[in-house]
Amino acid sequence: MQTLTTRPGGALRGETDVPGDKSISHRAVMFGGLLARGVSHVRGWLRAGDTVATLSAVKGLGIQIDEADDTLVIHGDTPHAPTQTLDLVNAGTGIRLLAGILCGQPFPAVLTGSEQLCRRPMRRIIEPLRLMGAGITGRDECAPLTIQPAALKGIDYRLPVASAQVKSAILLAALFAKDETRITQPAPARDHTEIMLKAMGADIRMEGDTVILTPSATPLSPLDMTVPGDFSSAAFPLVAACIVPDSDITLRHINLNTTRTGLLDVLVRMGADITVIPTGKEAGEPVGDLHVRGGTLKGVEVGGEMVVRMIDEFPVLMIAATQAEGRTVVRDAAELRVKETDRIAVMARELAALGVTVEETPDGFIIEGGQAINGGHVHAHDDHRVAMSLAVAGLVAASAVHIDDAQCAGDSFPDFAGTMRKLGADMA
Numbered sequence: 001m002q003t004l005t006t007r008p009g010g011a012l013r014g015e016t017d018v019p020g021d022k023s024i025s026h027r028a029v030m031f032g033g034l035l036a037r038g039v040s041h042v043r044g045w046l047r048a049g050d051t052v053a054t055l056s057a058v059k060g061l062g063i064q065i066d067e068a069d070d071t072l073v074i075h076g077d078t079p080h081a082p083t084q085t086l087d088l089v090n091a092g093t094g095i096r097l098l099a100g101i102l103c104g105q106p107f108p109a110v111l112t113g114s115e116q117l118c119r120r121p122m123r124r125i126i127e128p129l130r131l132m133g134a135g136i137t138g139r140d141e142c143a144p145l146t147i148q149p150a151a152l153k154g155i156d157y158r159l160p161v162a163s164a165q166v167k168s169a170i171l172l173a174a175l176f177a178k179d180e181t182r183i184t185q186p187a188p189a190r191d192h193t194e195i196m197l198k199a200m201g202a203d204i205r206m207e208g209d210t211v212i213l214t215p216s217a218t219p220l221s222p223l224d225m226t227v228p229g230d231f232s233s234a235a236f237p238l239v240a241a242c243i244v245p246d247s248d249i250t251l252r253h254i255n256l257n258t259t260r261t262g263l264l265d266v267l268v269r270m271g272a273d274i275t276v277i278p279t280g281k282e283a284g285e286p287v288g289d290l291h292v293r294g295g296t297l298k299g300v301e302v303g304g305e306m307v308v309r310m311i312d313e314f315p316v317l318m319i320a321a322t323q324a325e326g327r328t329v330v331r332d333a334a335e336l337r338v339k340e341t342d343r344i345a346v347m348a349r350e351l352a353a354l355g356v357t358v359e360e361t362p363d364g365f366i367i368e369g370g371q372a373i374n375g376g377h378v379h380a381h382d383d384h385r386v387a388m389s390l391a392v393a394g395l396v397a398a399s400a401v402h403i404d405d406a407q408c409a410g411d412s413f414p415d416f417a418g419t420m421r422k423l424g425a426d427m428a
Contacts, residue, residue, distance in 0.1 A: 004387065004406035004417060006394030007426040011246035011294065014423050018234045020046035020070065020227035021255045022412050023164070023192050024285065026054050026093045028223055029074060031196055033063035034101050035175065036076035037219035043071045044227040049384075049411035054094035057086040057111075076222055081107035085144070088113040090340065090382075090411055093165055095143060096125050097193075100169035102147045103134035104176025112144035116382055121338050124160075125169040131155050132173055132181075154179035154215075161335065162308040164190035164259075171213050175202065180214040187305040190259045195284040199223070225283035228255040232312045233413045235263050236388045237423060238292055239316045242272045243323040244395050247294035249423055253279070256286045262309025263317060264290075270297040270324055299326035299369050307333045315347050315389035321367040322356050323396060330364035340383040350378040350390055354401065375399030384411040391416070395425055 025046040032040030045051070047070060055072075059065055062080030066073040079101075088095040088111060095111050099122075102109045112118065123141040130136060132155050135148030154177045159166060162185050171193055174181035186209075194211060198204050200220035204213045234251045241247040256264075256276065268274055273293040280287055297320060302310075307330075310317070314336055321328035336343040344365055348358035355374035359366040375397050380387035387406045394401030409416045417427045 002405070002407035004391055004403045004409070005400055005428060006391045006403070007400045008395060008397055009426040010424060012237070012241050012244050012249050012423040012425060013247065015250040015252060016237065016419055016422050017252050018229040018237070018254065018419065019048065019413055020044040021230040022046050022048065022051060022232065023093060023190060024196070024227050024255070025051045026091070026097065027192055027196050028225065028227065029055050029058050029065070029072065030097060030101060031200060031220065032074035032076055032223045033058040033065065034061065034079050035220045036200060036222040038076055038222035040074040040076060040223040041071070042074065042223060042225055042227065045070050045072050046227065046230065048414050049089065050091040050094060053087065053089040053091040054098070057088060057094065057098060060084070060086050079105060082109055085110040085112050088117060090114050090117050092117065092120055095145070096165040096169050097172060099125055099136065099145055099147065100129065100172030103129050103132070103136055103150070103173045104152055106149050108149065109147050110144055111147070116340060118143045124163065124166050128155065128157050128166070128170050129173055131157065132170070132177055134173060152177035154181040156182045158184045159186060162187040162189040164193065167211065168193040171197065171204070171211065174213045175215055177215055180212055182210055182212050184210045187308045188259055189308055190257070192257070199284050223283070228282045228285055228287045229253045230412070231255050231260045234290065235313045235316050236392055236413070236416070237420060238267070238290060239320045240392045240395055240420070240425065241292040241294055242267060242297060243294070243320055245294050247292070249292050251290040251292070253287055254290055256288050259309055262306050263313035266300060266302055266306065266310065266317065267320065269300050270320065271295065272297060297324035299324045299328040301329045303331040311335055312385060315343055315385045316392055318347050318351065318358065318365070318367060319389055319393045321369060322371045322373060324369035326369050328367045328369065331361065332363055334363040341381045341386060343383065343386065346381050346383065346386055347389065350386065351393070353378050354393060354397065373397040375401055377402045377404065379403070380405040380408055382408045384408045384413065388413060388416055391427060
């Protein structure tokens with residue numbers, strides 16, 4: 001078990017990159033290997049626990065991938081039947097999207113993962129994929145997932161909740177279906193799948209809040225792209241700079257897709273001093289730099305469509321809320337209870353160990369600002385975003401915060417502590 005210790009110190013200063021976007025890295029290796037024909041070149045690929053699990057699964061389907069540092073050369077080809085169960089470890093995106101692709105293959109496959117992943121709900125993809133004719137079953141509607149060959153048909157489906165993973169699983173199965181598929185969203189979920197598929201030549205379009213995909217017999221074109229920095233990873237130094245007095249940092253080459261940047265908008269509403277500097281696009285995704293200065297925050301209310309745009313950033317928003325003036329209220333975020341952990345309950349419990357009061361609600365939480373954070377020992381519960389959020393809390397605590405089981409930060413942010421030290425944080 002690895003313990004990360006973070007201590008209060010001086011202002012954060014300087015510039016840094018953050019690791020490549022995890023969502024895009026998952027998709028690049030799956031789409032380039034299993035959907036495209038030809039050689040894809042993907043630079044800036046995130047080599048982290050979750051994405052490496054997806055990479056291994058794609059290789060397990062017979063795809064040749066040459067690796068050099070953060071660059072992949074992917075030899076897209078027809079996937080072959082795996083010789084063993086495909087283990088996605090903790091990768092929720094990996095297992096759900098790969099299930100969509102495998103439902104359209106002429107061979108059986110079994111997808112599994114860690115104990116943590118096998119607790120996460122899979123009914124949300126199993127039901128629509130079965131409506132398409134897929135032969136997919138789960139164990140108590142969770143992984144392991146068993147997939148048998150089946151003829152697929154297009155469907156007209158309304159998502160019960162806005163979910164990029166569910167939407168993507170359906171779209172990927174739809175590539176192998178007869179007739180078009182239409183998916184109506186209750187709110188805008190991440191659209192990385194649509195952007196990448198369109199860049200690869202898929203017939204995909206939007207009509208209002210409905211995504212429409214028409215299958216084609218023509219294989220998709222290979223990728224040639226650089227993965228931008230992950231906004232969800234940038235969220236940790238971003239919030240740290242907002243709450244540590246006199247901080248002044250710049251985060252470079254960050255993915256600014258508006259379906260991902262809800263936290264940015266909420267922090268600005270809280271009074272954060274953040275300047276967005278657009279720098280262009282990468283594979284259809286808007287990219288830019290974020291210049292952040294420390295200052296005074298005020299409490300806000302967050303709910304509705306905003307929740308979807310920042311679903312992974314609520315643990316670190318909790319840290320910002322403790323340091324704000326006034327009350328922060330989050331609602332409509334019950335999805336947080338079925339992530340890697342029940343993030344509402346886990347963060348409330350671990351912050352309580354540091355002397356912070358969080359009022360849980362069924363679909364969110366309430367935090368009164370201006371609370372002092374004590375030092376002490378906390379646990380990450382094998383959840384990377386919990387680990388890094390608690391580390392940010394330590395930067396404004398009264399004394400050192402020790403986070404046990406913190407190696408899970410590597411699921412999405414390799415060398416998180418090193419990046420923060422580069423900005424002046426006392427973290428090791």
